[in-house]
Amino acid sequence: MIPSGFDYHAPRSVGDAIQLLGTLGSDAKLLAGGHSLLPMMKLRFAQPAHLIDLNRIDALRGIREDGAAVVIGAMTVENELIRSPLLRQKVPLLPEAASQIADPQVRNRGTIGGDIAHGDPANDHPALAIALDAVFVLEGPKGRREVKAEGFFHGTYVTDMAEDEILVEIRVPAFAPKTGYAYAKLKRKTGDWATAAAAVVLRMDGGNVSHARIALTNLAPTALRAADAEAALIGKPIGDASISDAAAKAMAICDPVEDLRGDRDYKIAMAGQMVRRAIAKAAARCQ
Numbered sequence: 144m145i146p147s148g149f150d151y152h153a154p155r156s157v158g159d160a161i162q163l164l165g166t167l168g169s170d171a172k173l174l175a176g177g178h179s180l181l182p183m184m185k186l187r188f189a190q191p192a193h194l195i196d197l198n199r200i201d202a203l204r205g206i207r208e209d210g211a212a213v214v215i216g217a218m219t220v221e222n223e224l225i226r227s228p229l230l231r232q233k234v235p236l237l238p239e240a241a242s243q244i245a246d247p248q249v250r251n252r253g254t255i256g257g258d259i260a261h262g263d264p265a266n267d268h269p270a271l272a273i274a275l276d277a278v279f280v281l282e283g284p285k286g287r288r289e290v291k292a293e294g295f296f297h298g299t300y301v302t303d304m305a306e307d308e309i310l311v312e313i314r315v316p317a318f319a320p321k322t323g324y325a326y327a328k329l330k331r332k333t334g335d336w337a338t339a340a341a342a343v344v345l346r347m348d349g350g351n352v353s354h355a356r357i358a359l360t361n362l363a364p365t366a367l368r369a370a371d372a373e374a375a376l377i378g379k380p381i382g383d384a385s386i387s388d389a390a391a392k393a394m395a396i397c398d399p400v401e402d403l404r405g406d407r408d409y410k411i412a413m414a415g416q417m418v419r420r421a422i423a424k425a426a427a428r429c430q
């Protein structure tokens with residue numbers, strides 16, 4: 144319950160925050176919504192000597208359209224994703240899935256950027272971002288660079304981001320008309336992390352699947368793109384055979400840890416079920 148002592152910094156710009164990161168080095172941690180970092184500090188799993196609070200940097204908030212992309216500031220909280228008319232219209236998977244994350248109080252503080260930067264395989268945004276083919280914009284002392292969500296997650300709590308970089312925004316391609324989508328999440332109770340979850344984005348053309356992105360949550364050390372499962376759907380009509388094939392291919396890449404949510408066999412079986420449900424729901428929404 145009691146974190147160890149730290150110095151607190153509240154920069155007003157991304158540049159100032161990057162400068163502080165450079166000066167303070169690995170003793171410093173960025174503070175976003177604080178709903179992963181503070182719990183870890185209270186258990187003394189993390190003991191940073193400095194917290195750099197991003198909450199007063201207005202440039203990191205907000206959801207806007209930029210050509211064919213929707214751009215989400217890293218400090219945008221989950222409840223803002225749920226309420227956003229722009230996301231509901233252009234990327235409806237995000238508001239629908241955000242309502243399955245944590246609970247209303249956590250969603251008033253927890254940010255999309257923090258959920259991604261944390262690199263926890265149990266978090267939902269990593270797989271959602273992979274299924275959406277999102278791009279993360281990172282800013283460091285040498286300027287900005289962009290990394291695809293798919294290559295960003297290297298291991299549990301390990302991402303492509305350097306210690307002196309900040310995730311500033313998430314760029315998501317807007318859905319083409321008639322894009323189907325679903326996030327199927329099995330959890331023990333509201334506010335729990337997934338036992339297994341699957342994000343699916345689909346498009347159909349002339350009765351056959353023309354586009355499929357499938358990603359899995361909490362079934363390996365990182366969120367996973369299930370590319371073989373996608374390939375099992377492309378060019379075919381949606382039916383029992385193709386859905387079963389895709390589910391089997393998704394199950395084949397799972398490597399979950401055994402914990403209080405279940406053993407490996409159960410989690411892998413549930414991965415298959417979540418993939419099945421998400422594909423069926425996404426397909427029904429392609430009309």
Ligand SMILES: Cc1cc2nc3c(=O)[nH]c(=O)nc-3n(C[C@H](O)[C@H](O)[C@H](O)COP(=O)(O)OP(=O)(O)OC[C@H]3O[C@@H](n4cnc5c(N)ncnc54)[C@H](O)[C@@H]3O)c2cc1C
Pocket residue numbers: 172173174175176177178179180181182197217218243244245246249252253254255256257258259260261265266267268304308309310311334335336337
């Ligand atoms: C009861 C409870 C239930 C939850 N259930 C779920 C769930 O079902 N699904 C789910 O996905 N999450 C869940 N969470 C996690 C929650 O959504 C967190 O808010 C989220 O994991 C981290 O976001 P944050 O903004 O709170 O980040 P923080 O806790 O402030 O930071 C997390 C980490 O990311 C780093 N960081 C934050 N922002 C940036 C940035 N812009 N650039 C670089 N690094 C950054 C921090 O330095 C820190 O290391 C739950 C949390 C609680 C307390």
